[in-house]
Amino acid sequence: MTVASDVTFAQDMTPPIKEEAAPDALLAATGVTVRFGGLMALSDVSVSIPKGTIVGLVGPNGAGKTTLFGVLSGLLKPNNGRVFLLGEEVTSASPQKRARQGLARTFQQPELFNGLTVRDHLVLAYRASHERNRLWRDAFTGGCLRRPSASEGERVDGLLDLLALTEVATQLADVLPLGTSRLLEVGRALATSPLVVLLDEPLAGLDVHEAEQLAAALRRTVEEERVSLLLVEHDIGTVLSISSHIYVLDFGLLIASGTPEEIRDNARVRSAYLGDEDVAMSRSTIGSSEDTKS
Numbered sequence: 001m002t003v004a005s006d007v008t009f010a011q012d013m014t015p016p017i018k019e020e021a022a023p024d025a026l027l028a029a030t031g032v033t034v035r036f037g038g039l040m041a042l043s044d045v046s047v048s049i050p051k052g053t054i055v056g057l058v059g060p061n062g063a064g065k066t067t068l069f070g071v072l073s074g075l076l077k078p079n080n081g082r083v084f085l086l087g088e089e090v091t092s093a094s095p096q097k098r099a100r101q102g103l104a105r106t107f108q109q110p111e112l113f114n115g116l117t118v119r120d121h122l123v124l125a126y127r128a129s130h131e132r133n134r135l136w137r138d139a140f141t142g143g144c145l146r147r148p149s150a151s152e153g154e155r156v157d158g159l160l161d162l163l164a165l166t167e168v169a170t171q172l173a174d175v176l177p178l179g180t181s182r183l184l185e186v187g188r189a190l191a192t193s194p195l196v197v198l199l200d201e202p203l204a205g206l207d208v209h210e211a212e213q214l215a216a217a218l219r220r221t222v223e224e225e226r227v228s229l230l231l232v233e234h235d236i237g238t239v240l241s242i243s244s245h246i247y248v249l250d251f252g253l254l255i256a257s258g259t260p261e262e263i264r265d266n267a268r269v270r271s272a273y274l275g276d277e278d279v280a281m282s283r284s285t286i287g288s289s290e291d292t293k294s
Contacts, residue, residue, distance in 0.1 A: 032081030056243035102195035179210030
């Protein structure tokens with residue numbers, strides 16, 4: 001769990017920025033403060049995730065990213081502040097209620113079932129959200145995950161194609177490489193037909209090819225599904241290349257917010273996290289991504 005002390009705040013005399021939640025945001029947090037005893041994990045943090053966008057959330061270990069994810073998903077209740085989903089306040093709502101309203105999330109470690117195929121995972125996620133009664137009925141009657149409805153089959157096939165998982169659809173999940181497992185985690189989240197997905201370090205542990213494949217899949221997901229993604233990631237180059245807006249946390253404070261270009265050129269962010277060499281690499285990453293898209 002990430003925490004930061006009040007003493008640390010006092011060492012940095014630059015005040016945190018004040019961010020206003022966009023009125024049309026699908027998911028927003030305003031003035032969120034979280035304390036664990038005498039430790040301050042988040043201090044007056046506000047973020048907004050508009051429709052059909054990838055929003056990045058970056059910062060070093062201990063910045064408060066995991067804590068903010070916990071508040072947004074309902075796993076943590078803030079000491080102060082409010083959370084809104086589709087314009088409705090959900091600060092006190094359970095994670096289950098938020099999921100039913102269109103919020104999904106992935107975790108750093110894929111939580112997959114041994115003995116189930118890639119397709120089975122997507123079917124299970126789809127039925128848990130769209131056909132819950134049938135899921136329980138099949139479990140007790142031995143139907144398991146067979147006999148898909150037309151809408152289910154169309155949705156699952158579409159996700160397999162979207163995430164380039166069609167060729168491994170019949171493989172067991174426990175033999176998948178890490179990169180493919182992370183793609184499947186994204187697919188399971190999308191199978192619930194969410195409006196917003198919280199992605200917790202999806203690129204962690206991936207090689208360059210796997211990271212590029214996943215980043216491309218995330219772009220396609222936003223373009224074709226019109227879903228919004230909030231991405232926590234340590235790979236600054238990738239965050240800069242695929243996000244339309246980025247928030248930067250430092251010891252629980254929101255110290256920067258803006259477009260990738262604004263974040264890349266922000267002196268405070270550059271000196272704290274990026275460094276000249278990393279900024280140059282991020283700039284070249286953005287250029288190569290744009291060349292690829294054009």
